[in-house]
Amino acid sequence: MPGKTLPPYPYASILNLEIEEIDWHRWQRLVNTVADMFNAPATFINQANLKGIEVIIASQKPETHYQPGSSSLDTNIYCHHVVKNSSELYVRNAGQDQKWNDNPEYTEDNYVSYLGLPISWPDGSVFGTLCVLDTKVTNYPQTYINALAVIKEVIDSDLRHLYKENQLLTLSYTDPLTQIFNRRGFTDLLRSTQELAQRLNRKLILLYFDLDEFKHANDTFGHDAGDIMLKTFAKTLKKNSRSCDLVARWGGDEFIVLIHAESESCVNLFTERLNTLLARQQLEHDIKYSFGYAVIKPGDKAELDELLKHADDYMYQNKLSKK
Numbered sequence: 001m002p003g004k005t006l007p008p009y010p011y012a013s014i015l016n017l018e019i020e021e022i023d024w025h026r027w028q029r030l031v032n033t034v035a036d037m038f039n040a041p042a043t044f045i046n047q048a049n050l051k052g053i054e055v056i057i058a059s060q061k062p063e064t065h066y067q068p069g070s071s072s073l074d075t076n077i078y079c080h081h082v083v084k085n086s087s088e089l090y091v092r093n094a095g096q097d098q099k100w101n102d103n104p105e106y107t108e109d110n111y112v113s114y115l116g117l118p119i120s121w122p123d124g125s126v127f128g129t130l131c132v133l134d135t136k137v138t139n140y141p142q143t144y145i146n147a148l149a150v151i152k153e154v155i156d157s158d159l160r161h162l163y164k165e166n167q168l169l170t171l172s173y174t175d176p177l178t179q180i181f182n183r184r185g186f187t188d189l190l191r192s193t194q195e196l197a198q199r200l201n202r203k204l205i206l207l208y209f210d211l212d213e214f215k216h217a218n219d220t221f222g223h224d225a226g227d228i229m230l231k232t233f234a235k236t237l238k239k240n241s242r243s244c245d246l247v248a249r250w251g252g253d254e255f256i257v258l259i260h261a262e263s264e265s266c267v268n269l270f271t272e273r274l275n276t277l278l279a280r281q282q283l284e285h286d287i288k289y290s291f292g293y294a295v296i297k298p299g300d301k302a303e304l305d306e307l308l309k310h311a312d313d314y315m316y317q318n319k320l321s322k323k
């Protein structure tokens with residue numbers, strides 16, 4: 001279907017996320033069951049996301065036109081209406097309804113009947129739709145519509161669990177002071193970052209930072225000022241990194257950044273940019289640091305302890321050279 005304007009949906013596609021909490025097979029069985037129950041050629045779970053309306057699960061029938069991953073930016077399609085109004089829509093015969101008779105789902109794909117319900121995130125915002133499309137005029141009994149509503153509630157409930165799990169995970173992965181990853185977050189995400197780098201045949205560089213004379217700063221300016229320094233340093237590291245990099249507080253005044261890098265020269269670029277950004281901070285006292293690094297080449301099987309030791313030894317030399 002041709003795209004028109006991008007609707008203002010804030011979510012990334014759920015298909016791009018590695019979600020283990022959702023039982024995709026169960027969603028598939030639900031969708032297939034709905035298609036059988038309504039004797040319909042097409043049933044979908046759709047998500048309203050940055051791509052428009054995206055098919056997440058499609059009934060597994062030869063007559064089902066759209067497949068998972070396909071999306072539509074057209075505004076006058078049935079699901080847009082359900083999402084926009086957050087309410088049920090039942091069109092029995094689009095051919096006799098002026099509002100719908102230019103809908104590409106009808107004019108191009110011949111879906112003359114549509115029944116759709118909004119699926120919601122726990123905060124009430126609309127996730128997408130559960131819908132049944134048919135190429136013939138329909139007149140479903142209310143009991144069928146009620147049954148569809150119950151199935152939709154099962155999907156709502158799965159999203160509720162997903163949301164909760166995600167919130168808990170975020171909490172357990174985040175350092176409360178600096179709001180970057182803590183040790184656990186970093187360690188858990190290291191493996192998938194390594195796999196991604198391996199697939200892209202890219203090097204990773206693990207940078208290890210330790211603030212200089214931080215105890216002295218704490219003792220001189222106070223613990224609160226020390227906290228501000230830690231937060232500022234974390235924020236600056238984050239600003240200096242890409243979204244695929246991992247930035248973590250390893251403990252106390254120690255930080256780790258794992259960057260995707262083409263060559264070791266990226267280390268100099270990273271620290272030069274970091275110094276420029278730090279110099280712009282309007283703090284009463286400068287933040288100074290020492291750093292070390294270790295390179296992980298594609299295919300390297302080095303363990304984190306080994307890499308950290310390497311980076312830490314380097315950092316220690318860096319620190320000694322200043323004393």
Ligand SMILES: Nc1nc2c(ncn2[C@@H]2O[C@H](COP(=O)(O)OP(=O)(O)OP(=O)(O)O)[C@@H](O)[C@H]2O)c(=O)[nH]1
Nearest residue numbers: 210211212213214215216218223224226227252253
């Ligand atoms: N303000 C604040 N201080 C912290 C926090 N966590 C750890 N610290 C302090 O950080 C200091 C770290 O001290 P050291 O490990 O001796 O490091 P340093 O003073 O930077 O010494 P060098 O690394 O040798 O330059 C300790 O005094 C800790 O109490 C925190 O969350 N907030």
